[in-house]
Amino acid sequence: MTRIDQKTWADRIRARIDFEFARDAPPEGFPSLPLVPTGRYTDPDFYALERSRLWKRTWLLAGREEDFAGPGHFRTFDRSGSPLLLVRGEDDVLRAFYNTCQHRGAPVVREACGAAKRLRCQYHSWTYGLDGRLLHVPDRRDFGELDTSRRALAPVRCETYDGWVFVNEAASAPSLRDWLGPVAAEWSPLRGAGLRAHGTRRKRVPANWKIVADAFLETYHVRTIHPHSVSKLLDHRGAAMGLFPNGHSRMVTPKWPEAIERQRSLPSPLPEIPGLDPLFAETNPAYSLFPNLITPLDTVGFPFILFWPVDVATTDVEWTFYGPPAETSAQERGWQTLLALFDPVMEEDFANLGPMQESVASGALESIPLNYQERRIYHLHEEIDRRLGPDVPEALRVEPVLEPFWETESADIAG
Numbered sequence: 204m205t206r207i208d209q210k211t212w213a214d215r216i217r218a219r220i221d222f223e224f225a226r227d228a229p230p231e232g233f234p235s236l237p238l239v240p241t242g243r244y245t246d247p248d249f250y251a252l253e254r255s256r257l258w259k260r261t262w263l264l265a266g267r268e269e270d271f272a273g274p275g276h277f278r279t280f281d282r283s284g285s286p287l288l289l290v291r292g293e294d295d296v297l298r299a300f301y302n303t304c305q306h307r308g309a310p311v312v313r314e315a316c317g318a319a320k321r322l323r324c325q326y327h328s329w330t331y332g333l334d335g336r337l338l339h340v341p342d343r344r345d346f347g348e349l350d351t352s353r354r355a356l357a358p359v360r361c362e363t364y365d366g367w368v369f370v371n372e373a374a375s376a377p378s379l380r381d382w383l384g385p386v387a388a389e390w391s392p393l394r395g396a397g398l399r400a401h402g403t404r405r406k407r408v409p410a411n412w413k414i415v416a417d418a419f420l421e422t423y424h425v426r427t428i429h430p431h432s433v434s435k436l437l438d439h440r441g442a443a444m445g446l447f448p449n450g451h452s453r454m455v456t457p458k459w460p461e462a463i464e465r466q467r468s469l470p471s472p473l474p475e476i477p478g479l480d481p482l483f484a485e486t487n488p489a490y491s492l493f494p495n496l497i498t499p500l501d502t503v504g505f506p507f508i509l510f511w512p513v514d515v516a517t518t519d520v521e522w523t524f525y526g527p528p529a530e531t532s533a534q535e536r537g538w539q540t541l542l543a544l545f546d547p548v549m550e551e552d553f554a555n556l557g558p559m560q561e562s563v564a565s566g567a568l569e570s571i572p573l574n575y576q577e578r579r580i581y582h583l584h585e586e587i588d589r590r591l592g593p594d595v596p597e598a599l600r601v602e603p604v605l606e607p608f609w610e611t612e613s614a615d616i617a618g
Contacts, residue, residue: 206391213482216455219443220486229575236581237602238570241563243584244411249591249599250515257494257590258283260373262382264496264509265289267400268366270316271297275333278316280370282511287359287370288312290322292333299361299370300335305354322356331356365395385610386451386490392479393500395525401504401538403523404546408553410560412495412512413583415520418552419489419497419508420579422456428555432548436462437487444579445610450493450586452579455486472533473503473526473541491579493586503527504538506545516560522549581605 243249265280266289277290279302288302288311302310309326312319321338322331330339335356340346360371362379364387369379380387408415418424422439437456445453458466463485479502482488489499495510504526511519524542529535562568573581584601 205388207388209392209478209480209482212389213480216443216482216486216488220441220455220457223441223443233575233608234604236573236575236578237604238572239581239584239601240570240599241568242599243587243601244414244560245515245564246596246599247515249595250411250512252591252594253512253587254284256592257587258512259285260371260376260590261494262362262369262371262376262379264367264492264507265299265361265370266368268297268363268368268396269399270368273318275318275320276316277312277319277322279310279312279314283370283372285372286310287372288322288356289361289368289370290319290333294334296334297361297363297368298333298335299359300356301359303357304329305337305356306340311356365390365393366398367395382449383492384448384451386447386453386492389453390490393476394478397527398476398504398525399528401524401526401529402542403521404542404549406520406549406553407513408518408520408556409516410518410556411516412510412518413587414556414559414563415510415518416491416495416497416583417580418556420452420454420491420583421577422454423574423576428551429548432551435459439576442576446579446582446605446608447610450491450583450589452491452582453488454491454579455482455488457486471503472531472537474534475502476504476527491583493583504541516564520549520553578605 263283266278270276270278271289271291274291274293274295277288280287280289286302287299289297289299291297302312304311304324304326306324306327306329309324311322311324311331313325322333323329328341329337332338335358337351337354340349340351360374360376362369364379364383376382422437422442425434425437425439436458438459439456441457443455447453483500483502487499487501489497491497497508498505504524506522506524508520508522511521513519524538526538529538581601582605585603585605588595588601588603
């Protein structure tokens with residue numbers, strides 16, 4: 204796996220943080236961001252375009268390698284809007300298919316997860332191998348010239364990165380590694396394959412998925428919304444941001460010196476991820492993976508926060524914490540404590556999102572003026588329009604202005 208030279212990378216980020224603290228205006232040459240039409244959050248036709256051209260044509264996180272421990276272990280996944288099935292084959296290869304029998308469309312598995320030697324439709328018992336091949340058709344004589352070789356389960360792209368499993372319904376999509384771009388190298392110090400999940404939370408929020416995502420793409424709101432939590436930890440004035448191809452982005456926010464000392468003085472049963480540069484303890488490096496994954500990184504572990512659209516005005520938020528395996532009961536309790544500490548921070552954000560959706564739907568706000576600190580939001584919207592193509596109504600488009608400011612590769616790659 205390609206890795207970065209952590210020290211050189213960290214020094215570069217620290218220089219950017221120093222720049223952010225020192226500036227008294229946006230950098231010279233940075234454009235005023237065009238207004239974002241609020242109809243992007245409420246228009247049902249725009250949402251339908253997203254459903255067909257974004258969620259079905261991009262890489263989506265669907266699980267972890269260890270969720271498929273051996274041959275026959277499977278999980279279903281429907282967050283893209285399609286019924287998908289991921290299963291590990293007898294050859295140890297993890298594959299994805301549409302969970303759709305090639306007779307009349309019934310699912311070949313009905314449970315959310317499990318293990319099976321064969322995949323058998325429960326409607327007429329058509330039976331498939333773990334590699335998707337059609338193996339058995341009851342009353343085969345009644346089908347005449349049926350070509351069973353052409354009735355295998357329909358495949359879906361399935362690739363992994365450092366322990367995480369992604370799916371993509373677009374056969375022509377670039378590889379997962381190419382799509383991740385610089386993020387893959389910058390995540391390499393996390394040694395993700397050796398991490399494990401330590402708890403998942405879910406919340407249904409009455410807001411469009413982009414209103415939810417926008418809230419996690421800037422620190423402009425920290426002092427107001429999180430006065431007794433995040434603002435006691437992070438100094439938003441030094442947030443150093445990077446924009447990547449494919450809609451991904453990075454935001455590294457320095458911690459207050461007293462917060463760093465406080466964290467160092469507090470004993471914790473949780474082991475740290477080995478080998479991380481001190482920058483990970485001094486700051487909060489947060490990444491956005493297009494379209495719907497946010498992760499604020501830390502030395503002992505971190506949440507992957509996912510935003511899944513339910514309808515135009517409803518989003519399921521799901522977050523799972525990952526870190527080194529818990530080897531003692533004290534470490535298991537430590538993880539539960541960490542999750543509990545994170546819950547009120549999420550609730551502070553959630554309390555505002557429903558009312559914001561009501562406001563943009565009311566017509567009281569025609570457009571959104573974004574500032575320099577909020578440029579990651581505009582970057583997200585630009586990528587959405589690139590994915591949706593020319594059918595985006597002119598009144599709802601955002602003007603592409605940020606591409607000259609992309610970081611097109613992760614500098615300081617070690618090999």
